[in-house]
Amino acid sequence: xxxxxxxxxxxxxxxxxxxxxxxxxxxxxxxxxxxxxxxxxxxxxxxxxxxxxxxxxxxxxxxxxxxxxxxxxxxxxxxxxxxxxxxxxxxxxxxxxxxxxxxxxxxxxxxxxxxxxxxxxxxxxxxxxxxxxxxxxxxxxxxxxxxxxxxxxxxxxxxxxxxxxxxxxxxxxxxxxxxxxxxxxxxxxxxxxxxxxxxxxxxxxxxxxxxxxxxxxxxxxxxxxxxxxxxxxxxxxxxxxxxxxxxxxxxxxxxxxxxxxxxxxxxxxxxxxxxxxxxxxxxxxxxxxxxxxxxxxxxxxxxxxxxxxxxxxxxxxxxxxxxxxxxxxxxxxxxxxxxxxxxxxxxxxxxxxxxxxxxxxxxxxxxxxxxxxxxxxxxxxxxx
Amino acid sequence: xxxxxxxxxxxxxxxxxxxxxxxxxxxxxxxxxxxxxxxxxxxxxxxxxxxxxxxxxxxxxxxxxxxxxxxxxxxxxxxxxxxxxxxxxxxxxxxxxxxxxxxxxxxxxxxxxxxxxxxxxxxxxxxxxxxxxxxxxxxxxxxxxxxxxxxxxxxxxxxxxxxxxxxxxxxxxxxxxxxxxxxxxxxxxxxxxxxxxxxxxxxxxxxxxxxxxxxxxxxxxxxxxxxxxxxxxxxxxxxxxxxxxxxxxxxxxxxxxxxxxxxxxxxxxxxxxxxxxxxxxxxxxxxxxxxxxxxxxxxxxxxxxxxxxxxxxxxxxxxxxxxxxxxxxxxxxxxxxxxxxxxxxxxxxxxxxxxxxxxxxxxxxxxxxxxxxxxxxxxxx
Numbered sequence: 128x129x130x131x132x133x134x135x136x137x138x139x140x141x142x143x144x145x146x147x148x149x150x151x152x153x154x155x156x157x158x159x160x161x162x163x164x165x166x167x168x169x170x171x172x173x174x175x176x177x178x179x180x181x182x183x184x185x186x187x188x189x190x191x192x193x194x195x196x197x198x199x200x201x202x203x204x205x206x207x208x209x210x211x212x213x214x215x216x217x218x219x220x221x222x223x224x225x226x227x228x229x230x231x232x233x234x235x236x237x238x239x240x241x242x243x244x245x246x247x248x249x250x251x252x253x254x255x256x257x258x259x260x261x262x263x264x265x266x267x268x269x270x271x272x273x274x275x276x277x278x279x280x281x282x283x284x285x286x287x288x289x290x291x292x293x294x295x296x297x298x299x300x301x302x303x304x305x306x307x308x309x310x311x312x313x314x315x316x317x318x319x320x321x322x323x324x325x326x327x328x329x330x331x332x333x334x335x336x337x338x339x340x341x342x343x344x345x346x347x348x349x350x351x352x353x354x355x356x357x358x359x360x361x362x363x364x365x366x367x368x369x370x371x372x373x374x375x376x377x378x379x380x381x382x383x384x385x386x387x388x389x390x391x392x393x394x395x396x397x398x399x400x401x402x403x404x405x406x407x408x409x410x411x412x413x414x415x416x417x418x419x420x421x422x423x424x425x426x427x428x429x430x431x432x433x434x435x436x437x438x439x440x441x442x443x444x445x446x447x448x449x450x451x452x453x454x455x456x457x458x459x460x461x462x463x464x465x466x467x468x469x470x471x472x473x474x475x476x477x478x479x480x481x482x483x484x485x486x487x488x489x490x491x492x493x494x495x496x497x498x499x500x501x502x503x504x505x506x507x508x509x510x511x
Numbered sequence: 512x513x514x515x516x517x518x519x520x521x522x523x524x525x526x527x528x529x530x531x532x533x534x535x536x537x538x539x540x541x542x543x544x545x546x547x548x549x550x551x552x553x554x555x556x557x558x559x560x561x562x563x564x565x566x567x568x569x570x571x572x573x574x575x576x577x578x579x580x581x582x583x584x585x586x587x588x589x590x591x592x593x594x595x596x597x598x599x600x601x602x603x604x605x606x607x608x609x610x611x612x613x614x615x616x617x618x619x620x621x622x623x624x625x626x627x628x629x630x631x632x633x634x635x636x637x638x639x640x641x642x643x644x645x646x647x648x649x650x651x652x653x654x655x656x657x658x659x660x661x662x663x664x665x666x667x668x669x670x671x672x673x674x675x676x677x678x679x680x681x682x683x684x685x686x687x688x689x690x691x692x693x694x695x696x697x698x699x700x701x702x703x704x705x706x707x708x709x710x711x712x713x714x715x716x717x718x719x720x721x722x723x724x725x726x727x728x729x730x731x732x733x734x735x736x737x738x739x740x741x742x743x744x745x746x747x748x749x750x751x752x753x754x755x756x757x758x759x760x761x762x763x764x765x766x767x768x769x770x771x772x773x774x775x776x777x778x779x780x781x782x783x784x785x786x787x788x789x790x791x792x793x794x795x796x797x798x799x800x801x802x803x804x805x806x807x808x809x810x811x812x813x814x815x816x817x818x819x820x821x822x823x824x825x826x827x828x829x830x831x832x833x834x835x836x837x838x839x840x841x842x843x844x845x846x847x848x849x850x851x852x853x854x855x856x857x858x859x860x861x862x863x864x865x866x867x868x869x870x871x872x873x874x875x876x877x878x879x880x881x882x883x884x885x886x887x888x889x890x891x892x
Contacts, residue, residue, distance in 0.1 A: 130550070135545070138541045147533075151525045152530060155523070162823075165829075198580070227737030334720065351587060353611075368753075443549075444548075
């Protein structure tokens with residue numbers, strides 16, 4: 128089995144699962160309980176919080192646990208908008224955001240907010256000048272995806288942060304879900320106020336994520352109740368999931384330090400081979416793109432057909448982001464980059480993990496070539 | 512020293528077979544359910560199958576079950592979701608003074624947004640009055656949220672009768688059944704419930720998963736926006752392993768519900784009998800009738816809740832002052848205040864014992880004996 132769909136979700140590391148099971152069995156108490164068992168569970172959360180903070184180079188107090196990336200993004204966007212709506216009603220984002228950002232912004236539109244969606248170049252990057260020009264007196268928030276989930280393009284977060292430093296009243300949110308452990312990002316150095324992360328994208332478990340909220344910054348909660356997470360996120364903490372997330376981030380960060388060159392190499396091998404195929408158009412930019420994501424189209428072949436054909440060789444890739452792959456819409460990221468609609472309908476995304484090898488890469492390429500041949504032949508036969 | 516856990520209403524240990532099911536899913540069914548390849552489809556199947564189990568467990572349809580990250584989210588979703596969707600019909604909500612904070616704080620949020628909320632009082636057993644509910648109902652009431660069984664004292668509300676009262680009103684009926692689900696069989700149609708919140712970790716399932724039942728046709732403005740999951744009502748990659756674990760927990764809970772009920776009621780009776788025999792002065796908050804079988808809340812005159820809990824903890828007994836969710840602090844319980852008034856001694860000397868998996872008769876006797884010793888020590892002049 129070759130799993131090349133790591134941007135959709137990753138296989139949890141063995142150690143991560145072990146941590147989860149151990150904590151679930153041995154430290155099951157409610158962290159809010161006053162007895163010793165509750166104290167132990169609370170201690171584990173604190174430990175995990177410290178470890179995560181250290182790995183992310185932030186303070187423990189800046190971590191707010193959530194149920195995942197979607198919740199973190201919703202909390203960042205709506206929590207900021209609700210808290211600071213008296214300052215202004217303008218938000219800046221981009222045309223290539225994850226649906227959890229886009230849909231949250233669209234909801235705010237219905238509540239009197241104005242949204243500027245910055246366009247991107249054919250390389251999937253925003254233009255800094257356009258960002259500067261779109262800033263208004265009423266702008267309260269800029270929200271930007273660091274590494275795009277579909278094509279892997281990287282936004283100039285540091286430059287954006289630099290510009291926004293001149294506007295202390297504009298909050299800067301970054302969706303770092305695809306970037307974490309693949310493309311390093313120092314939140315404080317980049318002037319980031321809010322940052323979203325999801326555990327299952329780095330071999331942690333589904334249902335766990337966090338939102339970084341810069342110390343001193345307050346936003347409105349989306350869920351109210353028992354006042355956990357300093358009243359920003361109520362609900363009994365998923366202790367075992369949180370511990371497992373810390374473990375996953377530690378292991379993935381260690382792997383990144385050692386094995387990122389391998390990932391870059393695997394991607395390079397695939398790119399070099401794909402370039403040789405006339406029918407293939409590569410959408411992922413060669414510069415400023417994440418090491419683990421590669422998006423391309425095989426002209427004339429519907430994405431789903433290729434995905435299923437590869438599956439017969441036990442190779443798993445995807446059409447577009449998993450969150451919207453059930454609805455048959457064309458990738459808004461590719462359209463935003465100016466890709467022709469017909470070509471966009473053929474888009475395939477390969478997304479790597481640290482575990483993928485060059486041997487796997489060559490197998491995938493071979494399978495792709497065979498698929499093109501086989502399907503090409505049937506297509507021709509059908510025409511005849 | 513044997514450690515005894517009698518705080519199952521705060522959270523409960525994961526059942527071994529739940530852990531097994533989750534382990535299997537985490538290892539082998541790790542795909543994203545939205546992926547179109549076999550890993551995705553396999554994960555999707557786990558969710559679909561679980562949803563049927565959840566629906567069947569309450570007599571609902573699978574499409575009426577919306578997975579959430581737990582009870583707090585389900586409560587928030589039900590209340591704000593209805594409030595936003597039906598504000599054109601009115602902005603009045605009725606709830607009770609003894610709800611969980613996930614309901615109370617969310618209602619307070621609504622008040623800040625221009626909604627009116629009536630907080631029904633309760634009697635000294637913790638029950639709302641149907642006639643007060645009737646009197647509070649208005650033309651612009653859009654939601655009534657009354658919990659099924661109280662988490663601190665165990666009092667069960669007259670759910671079916673409340674639904675009966677609401678039949679002539681256009682208000683929807685939401686119940687927070689987080690403490691009751693898995694302990695008491697619930698049929699939403701028989702009871703006339705429109706929305707119901709439940710959470711897995713109260714019935715030996717994992718933390719971080721729950722669901723909201725929402726009757727077909729009920730409009731619910733979502734709390735989260737994003738992907739197409741849960742038919743657009745709750746986006747976010749599904750927590751597949753937790754859903755599978757929750758399903759397993761529900762199946763186990765359904766296995767011998769009545770036997771477990773009997774066992775817990777027996778625990779309660781034994782506990783009380785032993786305390787009486789050791790001639791310790793105590794009162795029960797709430798009553799043995801109309802009460803969750805697994806929750807027993809006792810007041811010990813002349814003691815102090817913090818001293819009691821510390822002493823119990825020292826002899827290996829994990830009990831609680833009431834709701835665990837007041838994040839570490841012992842604020843006077845709003846439930847006991849509602850039942851007995853803010854000047855009552857009971858709000859400072861009451862302990863909640865809640866039973867569950869692994870508790871035995873001999874443990875209960877042991878606890879009663881230890882409690883008697885501690886109370887005598889603390890009240891010795």
